[in-house]
Amino acid sequence: MLVDAGGFFPEQADYEDAAWFLMDGMKLLGTDAVGMGEKELRYGRSFLLANLKRTQLPMVCANITDKTTKKPLVAPWLVKKVGAVKVGVFGLMSDKVDTGPSRDSLAVSEPTAAATKAVAALKKQGATVIVLLSQLGKVESEDLVTAVDGIDAVIVGRNVPLLQKGRMIKNTVACYGGEQGQYLGRTLLTLSPARKMVSGENETFILGPEVGEKAEILALVKSFEDSFNDKLRKIEKERVAKQAAGSSSESGLEADHFLGAEVCGRCHTSEMAQWKTTSHARAWETLVDNKVDARPDCIPCHVVGYQQAGGWKTADDAAKLGDVQCENCHGMGTEHDSYPTQARRITAETCMTCHNSTTSPSFDFAIYQPHVVHSPVANLPPLPVNPNKKAKMLEMGKGQ
Ligand code: HEC
Ligand code: HEC
Ligand code: HEC
Ligand code: HEC
Known part of the structure; x- marks a missing residue:
């Protein structure tokens, strides 16, 4: 039994x-x-x-x-x-x-x-x-x-x-x-x-x-995840609409805010081109592909400025603010003039707000950093392979 x-x-x-x-x-x-x-x-x-x-x-x-x-x-x-x-x-x-x-x-x-x-x-x-x-x-x-x-x-x-x-x-x-x-x-x-x-x-x-998996159960899980994600998206939208209605007197953005990578790319074309080759530029797609793009516990590290000034509010912002972009590492674009100018000032702490011991157990700044700078060294040694990484992240999304 x-x-x-x-x-x-x-x-x-x-x-x-x-x-x-x-x-x-x-x-x-x-x-x-x-x-x-x-x-x-x-x-x-x-x-x-x-x-x-x-x-x-x-x-x-x-x-x-x-x-x-x-x-x-x-x-x-x-x-x-x-x-x-x-x-x-x-x-x-x-x-x-x-x-x-x-x-x-x-x-x-x-x-x-x-x-x-x-x-x-x-x-x-x-x-x-x-x-x-x-x-x-x-x-x-x-x-x-x-x-x-x-x-x-x-x-x-x-x-x-x-x-x-x-x-x-x-x-x-x-x-x-x-x-x-x-x-x-x-x-x-x-x-x-x-x-x-x-x-x-x-x-x-x-x-x-x-x-092993049972095919019928796998199909059930899939249909559940699709509809559940849709539902959470709706709830999130309603929450934001309510919030907006409650603060209609607000006269626009706070002084410092996020701008989105498109703005940076107008001047920094080579950095932009290099960034597009990194998996940071696909971080939002990862959530969409796995049908977890409406989960408030998944979105923050896969987009720009989640619920902050000028940052991500809803899925309508995906085109502009989806993915891990320039400002996730460099800071809000409105602070551009005060970005420090000496080389190598982005430290491990910046990365580790997202690459923590759960999401990125093999993270090592010295090994990962050369993969994100915009003139990467040729023939970099490959990143540590962690075959369970994706499955583990998705598992996080299922826990209740
Ligand atoms: C209108 C063109 C323009 C835009 C838009 C722009 N930048 Fe810049 N950025 C510059 C210029 C020019 C410099 C060099 C400034 C200097 O040397 O004083 C610079 C410097 C920088 C530096 C410091 C580089 C260094 O080592 O001195 C960073 C980092 C940077 N920009 C990132 C960004 C990001 C991120 C964005 C988008 C939020 C952005 N920029 C938008 C023109 C632009
Ligand atoms: C806002 C959160 C965030 C920040 C900040 C961040 N990352 Fe990431 N990083 C991610 C996410 C999310 C992915 C996975 C993207 C995907 O494939 O969907 C990733 C992937 C990577 C990868 C690719 C790993 C692989 O196996 O393909 C490297 C390398 C990396 N990050 C290095 C860094 C470094 C170095 C820093 C700091 C300078 C940094 N990241 C800052 C969220 C972040
Ligand atoms: C604290 C920040 C953070 C949160 C929250 C987060 N992620 Fe991630 N995610 C990352 C980072 C960082 C990576 C890249 C790790 C690496 O390569 O070392 C990543 C990678 C992934 C990958 C692997 C991409 C690939 O193909 O290699 C998937 C899938 C993923 N995340 C899904 C999720 C899901 C589902 C959730 C919600 C349960 C979630 N993430 C929440 C930071 C986060
Ligand atoms: C994962 C973190 C990360 C992301 C995302 C990122 N950068 Fe950088 N960027 C760095 C690091 C690290 C350096 C090396 C200098 C340092 O440590 O500050 C750098 C350096 C720069 C510089 C200085 C000149 C150069 O090429 O080295 C500019 C300009 C710049 N980035 C612009 C951008 C723009 C524009 C984007 C988005 C298209 C972007 N960055 C995305 C981490 C990042």
């Missing part, structure tokens, strides 16, 4: 799309059951219920009900036949959390009592193996399986530290979550002829590139 402890909705406002995308992805992977926690209620109950209906993702939680009807919000548990074995799966969330925008209509009951009831009900339905998908946290989950008999395995979620190997807690095998879907736990239960657990073990694996 493939199960998930829940707690996978993203932290940010405006990221609803990532939530439905993850639900689609789990369904596509054939997830047999998924738990739920307060994160899944972040965007309200209607959002969750509508997407459960749409995706048919089997979400379970045995201790959340509608306050008025007293009915469970989602299925409390399910029974699934795996070979000849009936496996019962139920979920639990914490009763000490804020249940989000729908908090007034929802009640979360005390987990131990709910678990006792769920185990009895599942046994009655013929389940001989019982699995708990817990959003209680580490200590609370461990306490619960110690107090309630009959749970064979628990998938422990909600801010749990990653433990590579699960462990036995009384008679229950515990598996610990890990962060951001980067790990997969494997729990093996050995059953008696009566199909009851005699022993169990668990281990967690890192999902590295060697695992």
Whole structure:
């Protein structure tokens, strides 16, 4: 069986799309059951219920009900036949959390009592193996399986530290979550002829590139990234429009501001021609090609003067202010007269506002600088090759 402890909705406002995308992805992977926690209620109950209906993702939680009807919000548990074995799966969330925008209509009951009831009900339905998908946290989950008999395995979620190997807690095998879907736990239960657990073990694996991609998932990721990027672009535009409306009395630009490379190129033709051969002149294109050009966490180092005077405000500025240009290194064009005149005054600090230990781990000023000056030495030794660089940067763009 493939199960998930829940707690996978993203932290940010405006990221609803990532939530439905993850639900689609789990369904596509054939997830047999998924738990739920307060994160899944972040965007309200209607959002969750509508997407459960749409995706048919089997979400379970045995201790959340509608306050008025007293009915469970989602299925409390399910029974699934795996070979000849009936496996019962139920979920639990914490009763000490804020249940989000729908908090007034929802009640979360005390987990131990709910678990006792769920185990009895599942046994009655013929389940001989019982699995708990817990959003209680580490200590609370461990306490619960110690107090309630009959749970064979628990998938422990909600801010749990990653433990590579699960462990036995009384008679229950515990598996610990890990962060951001980067790990997969494997729990093996050995059953008696009566199909009851005699022993169990668990281990967690890192999902590295060697695992490979599933074509359908890849297609889903792509369609998600396209539409998500469009949406963020719209939100950003609205934000800027609001800002502009709020400051309509502003009478133009501050004294010092960015001008854009086109202006510099009118006089400095040879520097311009050389700059065009560097990857700095393609930095904006890199974001567009990878469909991350509306992400406020990606734009600043790939454009000129992000949200500063005369600098980048919206994607409409791409032609003028996209890419890492002259002024990223030399400073605002209006300060031209006071640019220092002795050679070699751009220091490593200027570069390292962008080339930091995350974005450019192999950065070394002495090696990189000769590649950007405008009369580069012939036959420069090549830059350090870092084959994972691009993948790593794009990975940054996916984290939530
Ligand atoms: C109207 C023509 C013109 C424009 C436009 C112009 N520059 Fe210059 N720039 C010059 C001249 C002429 C000098 C040499 C000044 C001197 O020697 O005192 C110079 C000097 C410089 C220097 C110092 C070179 C040195 O070693 O002395 C830098 C750096 C520079 N410009 C960058 C820029 C950038 C960046 C822009 C665009 C924001 C820009 N320039 C726009 C004409 C221009
Ligand atoms: C405003 C941010 C920013 C600043 C400042 C900056 N860079 Fe970059 N640099 C980038 C980005 C972004 C790229 C990648 C461009 C792409 O391929 O999309 C890059 C790429 C490079 C590359 C090419 C690396 C390769 O493997 O192809 C070199 C070399 C480089 N920078 C050197 C420098 C040096 C030296 C300085 C300082 C004098 C500097 N950069 C300042 C953002 C910056
Ligand atoms: C702090 C500045 C900074 C931020 C923020 C930033 N980048 Fe970059 N990016 C760089 C620098 C610097 C390089 C070049 C690194 C090098 O070659 O050493 C780069 C290179 C890249 C490359 C590789 C280009 C190539 O083909 O070699 C990609 C892709 C990329 N960035 C995407 C992103 C994405 C996606 C985000 C947002 C999650 C992002 N960047 C945010 C500074 C930044
Ligand atoms: C990645 C950083 C970077 C970018 C981008 C950049 N320069 Fe430079 N530029 C330098 C460095 C480094 C020097 C060498 C002198 C120094 O250290 O100040 C230099 C020197 C110059 C000089 C002095 C004369 C010369 O050719 O050495 C001029 C003029 C100049 N740049 C103009 C420009 C213009 C115009 C652009 C945009 C088309 C540009 N630079 C883009 C880093 C940069």
